[in-house]
Amino acid sequence: MSTNEKTVSKAEETKDKKAEVKAENKKEELKKTDKAAEAEEEEDEDEEEINPDELFKHRESIPLTPENAWFSASAGGLISLKVKNAEGEMEEFERVVIRRSFPVTAPNEFLSVREPDTRKKGRGSEIGMIRDLAIFDKDTAAIINAELDLRYFTPEIKKITAAKEKFGYCYWEADTSAGHVSFVLNNPFGNIRKLEDGRILIADMDGNCFLIPDPEALDRQSYKVIEIYI
Amino acid sequence: MKLMYDLPQADKAAYDAAAAGEKMMYCVPFNMYEDRFVAGWTVVTDKHIYCILDGKILTATDLSRCTVFSTEVLYGNCAFYASIDGITTLICRFLSGRNLSRYSVLVNACESLAEKLRNKEDPGEPVTNDERERFCPKCGRPFVAGTTVCPFCRDTKEVYKKLWALTKGLRLMLFFPLFVSFFTLAIQFILPAIQKVAVNDYLTNKSIYREDISLADPNLQAFLLIFVAIISIDLFQRAIGVLQSRLSAISGNKFTLMMRTLLYEKIQTLSIASISKKSTGDLMGRITGDVGVVQGFMTGQLPSLFSMAASFVLALVFLLILDPVMSLFVFVPLPLVVYLVYRFWDIMQRRNRKGWVLGYHVNLFLQDILNGIRVVKTFGNEEREIEKFNARTNRSARQNESNAKLYDTVFPLLSFVVRFGSYLILFYGNYKLFTGTMNYGDLHQFNSYANIIYGPLITITFIPRQVSAFLTSLGKVLEILEEEPEVADIGLPIDIAIEGDVSVKNVTFGYDSYNPVLQNINLEVKKGEMIGIVGHSGCGKTTLINLLMRLYDVNEGEICIDDVNIKDISQNALRSQIGVVLQETHLFSGSIRDNIKYAKPLASDEEVVAAAKMANAHDFIVNLPEGYNTMVGEKGYSLSGGERQRVAIARALIHNPRILILDEATAALDTETEKLIQDALNKLSKNRTTFAIAHRLSTLRNADRLIVLDKGHMVECGTHQELLDLKGFYWKLVMAQRQGSGFKKKKEAAPAAK
Numbered sequence: 001m002s003t004n005e006k007t008v009s010k011a012e013e014t015k016d017k018k019a020e021v022k023a024e025n026k027k028e029e030l031k032k033t034d035k036a037a038e039a040e041e042e043e044d045e046d047e048e049e050i051n052p053d054e055l056f057k058h059r060e061s062i063p064l065t066p067e068n069a070w071f072s073a074s075a076g077g078l079i080s081l082k083v084k085n086a087e088g089e090m091e092e093f094e095r096v097v098i099r100r101s102f103p104v105t106a107p108n109e110f111l112s113v114r115e116p117d118t119r120k121k122g123r124g125s126e127i128g129m130i131r132d133l134a135i136f137d138k139d140t141a142a143i144i145n146a147e148l149d150l151r152y153f154t155p156e157i158k159k160i161t162a163a164k165e166k167f168g169y170c171y172w173e174a175d176t177s178a179g180h181v182s183f184v185l186n187n188p189f190g191n192i193r194k195l196e197d198g199r200i201l202i203a204d205m206d207g208n209c210f211l212i213p214d215p216e217a218l219d220r221q222s223y224k225v226i227e228i229y230i
Numbered sequence: 231m232k233l234m235y236d237l238p239q240a241d242k243a244a245y246d247a248a249a250a251g252e253k254m255m256y257c258v259p260f261n262m263y264e265d266r267f268v269a270g271w272t273v274v275t276d277k278h279i280y281c282i283l284d285g286k287i288l289t290a291t292d293l294s295r296c297t298v299f300s301t302e303v304l305y306g307n308c309a310f311y312a313s314i315d316g317i318t319t320l321i322c323r324f325l326s327g328r329n330l331s332r333y334s335v336l337v338n339a340c341e342s343l344a345e346k347l348r349n350k351e352d353p354g355e356p357v358t359n360d361e362r363e364r365f366c367p368k369c370g371r372p373f374v375a376g377t378t379v380c381p382f383c384r385d386t387k388e389v390y391k392k393l394w395a396l397t398k399g400l401r402l403m404l405f406f407p408l409f410v411s412f413f414t415l416a417i418q419f420i421l422p423a424i425q426k427v428a429v430n431d432y433l434t435n436k437s438i439y440r441e442d443i444s445l446a447d448p449n450l451q452a453f454l455l456i457f458v459a460i461i462s463i464d465l466f467q468r469a470i471g472v473l474q475s476r477l478s479a480i481s482g483n484k485f486t487l488m489m490r491t492l493l494y495e496k497i498q499t500l501s502i503a504s505i506s507k508k509s510t511g512d513l514m515g516r517i518t519g520d521v522g523v524v525q526g527f528m529t530g531q532l533p534s535l536f537s538m539a540a541s542f543v544l545a546l547v548f549l550l551i552l553d554p555v556m557s558l559f560v561f562v563p564l565p566l567v568v569y570l571v572y573r574f575w576d577i578m579q580r581r582n583r584k585g586w587v588l589g590y591h592v593n594l595f596l597q598d599i600l601n602g603i604r605v606v607k608t609f610g611n612e613e614r615e616i617e618k619f620n621a622r623t624n625r626s627a628r629q630n631e632s633n634a635k636l637y638d639t640v641f642p643l644l645s646f647v648v649r650f651g652s653y654l655i656l657f658y659g660n661y662k663l664f665t666g667t668m669n670y671g672d673l674h675q676f677n678s679y680a681n682i683i684y685g686p687l688i689t690i691t692f693i694p695r696q697v698s699a700f701l702t703s704l705g706k707v708l709e710i711l712e713e714e715p716e717v718a719d720i721g722l723p724i725d726i727a728i729e730g731d732v733s734v735k736n737v738t739f740g741y742d743s744y745n746p747v748l749q750n751i752n753l754e755v756k757k758g759e760m761i762g763i764v765g766h767s768g769c770g771k772t773t774l775i776n777l778l779m780r781l782y783d784v785n786e787g788e789i790c791i792d793d794v795n796i797k798d799i800s801q802n803a804l805r806s807q808i809g810v811v812l813q814e815t816h817l818f819s820g821s822i823r824d825n826i827k828y829a830k831p832l833a834s835d836e837e838v839v840a841a842a843k844m845a846n847a848h849d850f851i852v853n854l855p856e857g858y859n860t861m862v863g864e865k866g867y868s869l870s871g872g873e874r875q876r877v878a879i880a881r882a883l884i885h886n887p888r889i890l891i892l893d894e895a896t897a898a899l900d901t902e903t904e905k906l907i908q909d910a911l912n913k914l915s916k917n918r919t920t921f922a923i924a925h926r927l928s929t930l931r932n933a934d935r936l937i938v939l940d941k942g943h944m945v946e947c948g949t950h951q952e953l954l955d956l957k958g959f960y961w962k963l964v965m966a967q968r969q970g971s972g973f974k975k976k977k978e979a980a981p982a983a984k
Contacts, residue, residue, distance in 0.1 A: 076311075076319030095318040103305065116318070119300065122941045150323065153262060153306035165698070167381040167389075167705025171371070178266040184371055184382075189587070205372045207326030209306035228583045 060086045064113055064128035071096075071140050079147050081113065083127060096127060098147055104195055107152075108133040111144070154209045155181075157202070160222040172225070176210060183208055192229040200230060231331060231361040233258060240285030241271055248287045252277050255356040256339065258332045260322035262307050263288070272310070272322050274340060276353040279312065281322050291321065294347045299337040301330065301744070308333070312340070327372065328365070334744030335359050361743055376504050376713040381705060389701065392708055397528075400488065403481035404528060410474040411537040417467050419544060421460070422678035428456045430671030474533075482529035489521045489707065496710055501717040502781045503741065516710060520703035527700040535693060538686045545682040552676050556662075559654040560680050567648055567684075572691045574644055579695065581633045588626035595622055648684055655680055717783050723800035728807040728888040729792045730757035730919035732778065736787035739777055743785060747773045749942045751787075760920040762930030764960060765939035771923045774939070775891050778921065779808055791889075809887030813894035815878035819863030822851055825877055826858075830885040841884040844914060846906045847876035872899045879907065883914065890915060892922040896929060904929065927967055936960065 062068070062085065074080040074095055081093045093115065101110035109132045115124030133141050155178035162173040162182075170185040183204040185191045193201045200212040212218065215226060235257045237245055245254075252275035260270045263283060270283035274293075281288040291312060298313040303326055310321045310333050324333060339357050346353055364373050366380030373380055397404055432453045445451070497505065497513060505513075549557040599606060599615055606615050655677055662668035734753040740746040748770045755761055763771045776782055777789060780796050789796050796804055809829070817825050826841055827833045833841075838858065842848040850873055854860040860867050862877070869877065879895060892911070896904045904926075911920075912932050924930050936953055938946035938960050945959050953960035 074317065076314065076317045078318055078320060094316070097302075117302070118298075149265065150307075150309070150320075151304045153304065153323075155267070155306075164382075165702075167384065167709075168702040169381045169705075171382055176267075178262075179268075181267050186372075186375075204327075206328050207306065207308070207330075224580075228580055228587070 059115075059125040059127065061126040062086050062128045064130045066136055066140070069113075069128065069130075071136075071143055073143050073146075079143060081127065085127075091127075093127065097124070098130075098144060098151070100148065100152065101129075103152055104201075105197075107148070111148075153178075154201075154211045155179075157210050157212050157218075157222075159219060160225045163225040174210070174222075181208070183210075188229050192226065194230045200226065231335070231359045231363055233332060233335060233356065233359060235259060235271070237271055237273070237282070241282045244282055244285050244287050245273055245280060248280060248290060249273070249275050249278065253353070255343065255353065256336060258329060258336065260310075260324045261328065262323040262325075270322065272336075274336065274343070276343065277347070279321060279340065289321070291319070293340065293344045296340065296344045299340045299344075301333045301337055303330070310336070331359075331361060331742075331744045374709050374712070375507060376500075376716070377709065379709070379712055386701065389704060389708065393524075393704060396489070396492075397485070400481060400484055403477065403484065407474045407478045407481070407529065407533045408536055410470055410477070411533045412540065414467055414470055414474075415537050415541050415544070417463055418541060418682065419548065419679075421463060422675045424456060424460055424463070425678070426671035426675040428453070428460070428671075429674050430669050432456070434670045478529040478533070482525050485528060486521055486525045489524065490517055493517050493521065493707065493710055496713070499715050500710075500713060501715055502776075503716055504713060513710075516706050520706045523699060523703035524707060527696060531693075531696050531700075534689075538690060541682050542686070542690075545679045548679050549676065549683075552672065552679070553668075556655060556658055556676060559658055560651050560683060563651050563654070564683075567651070567687060568691065570647055571644060571687060574640055575691050575695075578633070578637060581629070581636065585626065585629045585633050588622075588629050592619075592622050592626050595619065648687055651684055652677065652680060717780060717801070719800050720798055723803070724794060724798050725800055725803040726792065726794060728804075730888045731755065731792050732889070732919055733790045733793075734774075734778075734787070735790070737777065737784045737789060738786040739773065739782065739784045741773075741782070746785070747942050748777070748939075751944050753937065753944070753947070755919055757919060758915075758917055759934045760915050760922065760932060762933035762936040763921060763923045763939065764927065764930065764936055764963065767925075769939040770942045771939055772893055775810075775893055775921055775923065778889075778891065779810065780804055806885065807887055808889045808891060809882035809885065810891045811875070811879050811882045811893065811895035813897055815874045817862045817869070817874055817877060819861070821856075821859045821861055822854075822877055823858040825862060826880045826884055829881050833884050837884055838880075841880040842877075844883050844910050845876045845879035846903065846910055847873070847880050850876070872903055875899060876903075876907065879911075888918050890918050890920040892920065892924075894923055894925065897925065908932070927964055938963075 062083075064083065068084040070082040072080050072082075076095070078095050079098065081096045083091050083093070085091050095116055097114050097116050099112045099114060100107055101112055109130075111130040111133060113127045113130060115127060117124045130136070130144075133144060136144070155176035157174045157176050159175045160172055161175060161180075162171075164171045168186075170188045171182070172185070173180070173182040183206065185202070186205050191203045193203075195201055198214065200215050202210040202212070204210070212226070215223060215230065218226075233256045234254075237257060254273060254275050256272075256274040258272050260272050260281065261267060263270060268283055270281060270288070273280045273282060277293055279289075279291040279293060279296075291314060295314050296312045297316070300311045302309045302311065304323075307323045308326045308330055309323050311318050312321050313319070324330070335357065343353055362378070364375075365371065366373060366383055368383050369380060371380055371382045432449070440447075494517060497517075546557075549560055595618070599619070606612060659668060659673040659676065663670070663673060732753070732755040734751050737748060737751045738746055739748045751774065753761075763774060765771055773782075777784055778796075780789075780801060783797065791799065791804070806829075818828065823835070823838055826838050830837070835858075839848060842851055842858075851858055851860070854867065862869055862874075875895065876899075882890065890911075896907055899907065908929065922930060922933065930936060931950065933950070935947060935949060937944055938953070938958075940959060946953055946956060948956070954964065
């Protein structure tokens, strides 16, 4: 409800501004008498018919809470959303995508809920933002978490089982939470990143991302492999 | 690119059972299922899409119910979706680097298949794609970007062969030091033998000592001869050493010069696409650092490695011949010593690398902050930056301190261990001396050979690392040399004199083939026309002109100039007849005159002045203290954005190009200067085809035609008036800009009214 009130007050504000502008224009009219001023004023009036905000419409993003947003698993294994939008109308989305604003530092906060990008329409716009996933009930959080787990696929490395370097490329094999993998790093110093909280993020040549939650907790052999890069 | 993989047996059986009578069109892998990595298969037939995993059909999707297909790049994986009865459904997930291009082809292929199925048409043959496979067919690991080289499978022998080929013409010079080092080696072994004679026969031989010794004494003569021999051998050895060093200095420099030239030439011929994927620092590192490592190894470490190895083996043999029992004292501690030395260097190497990384981070930090010192100051963050720097530099200092402490403690101990063999020899040798089974000379000779073994022990343990560093650097150098330019001239390119007709036919292009930036662009431009290109940022305007200049090759369709496909025109001929002014202007270090003449090195000063005048740059240049000779560039006189822009325009105009490309060329200028330049450009563009991109639409008011791009498609094309009447996309842009400027006007007017 509070959002609706805000929108109303915003609309009133813009009306007020327009009224002010008109009043000023009238003052100017009185001052300016020559033809040039008249021409200019005509142009101004011409422009006033078009509101630039309406030329390129953008959806207004709203805070999403259990009171105005209902997430559900879609028939296609993705997420559907029913939402009461800024105008207080109910809207349904067959599919929404959820992006983390801070995937590294705050994975469960500031979740951006968006229309999917399409080839025809381009980038989808933001429907709203979930300030903190904790405000939703368990079932909803589980649905959203399942989607996030798909979208941010970062298996944890448990053990580096083999490491070979050849011509500057690192060929590693590791046991991860998603199974045993072998992967290649072309620039280990750039692709192995130490995060602020001490975790280690590894991006390989294939587009994989791996996480090491605590490098010190690894076994000695594994630690020795990554030690020099961090 | 492979779109039809062979199914493994179990999966094939499952497929055969489920899809009897269907025609397999595509079969590509998928890599993730739920929360784990898998080796699954997506099979598209003429009726269904099957996902097969571990001999089971996971899903079977009826193609006729599908409409839109799409891929999405997620984090650490990608997804393939189909819209089934209007409901977006996840089909499978896969790795971006491996399969994104494959699935992008599938998106279009499946859409057309589904369409045909609904219309009951024949599905036709599967589409093929000639994009180069980026994975090694042998091991499946990725190739080096832009090549078909798999570093993992690559035979080291082949790399040496390539290097051998590179040394052509320098071989004699490179290998002469090697021969010389064998020569010094021989002397190294002769010297102890002579010394032995001197010690045994003369120094310790009391029977030849006499009070009344004269030069006529044969003993003294023989001794003097030996004495002279020792001195001259030593001198000779040093002379050869000088010769060897001089030769390796010459050959080393020649080799470096040759490698650098080769690399630089190669980098110049590579396409923008592949260069922009590498950082400047990385390329510089390869030209300077890696070439240095390769050269150092070839001319420094390799010869010494050879002579060390040879002397090691020889010394062993000599020791065994001289005294097999005493040799044991040399051999027994050897493995332990080698092991200890190796372990020590292993630990030191790791610690040093850590120290190096920390130091490197301090450097990066400094570079970053010093470049942005204005920002630091304007936000008043000096204190915080000082703290951050201290933290980093402290860490680096602590690491270096601990490294140095360890080294200084362990190294002397290690040297002692290394010398321990000599002590054993001394002990046993003296025992033999006392018992009279050995004389001084033999002991001396033996000890000398033992030192030959222990001497290089510390350095010899470096060798594996040096070889690995050398191979890494060599690999990096070869990577560039082996890269095949993506945009290359055809066998016999045409040098044409361009008139200026340009036609763009059905052009589709993306920097990554799976992500088209421009789609199906068609455009016919007559000689002398001025075309304005308009659209939101990111809609493909700059990409279109990149294609016109052939900085990239189109994926589909063709671009012709004067009815000749630009792929058939030599890149030199093409670009020398196109003048380009970009928004970001780079002026090279040198004078303004040099910079203007860059496009036409033989231009006369008249031409320089004329071009500058056309670009409205003459006035400000003449007012500079050194006029046209003012130095600009990184360390030169700092020109304002507008001034640099005008110099760049003069540079583009000096060779009188038939086609002129202006990419936001006047965006950095104030309205008045822009107008002046616009007028100049209008005059200039009379007889030449001009493509101009501008966000400020007023800049394009003189354009003959405007094309409007939106999300990679050409949505509108026509004159300013035509497009306004259309009340479409362009009209919206114009209105939005007018509104914007109108709003400003009112804002300025408001305080005046008070």
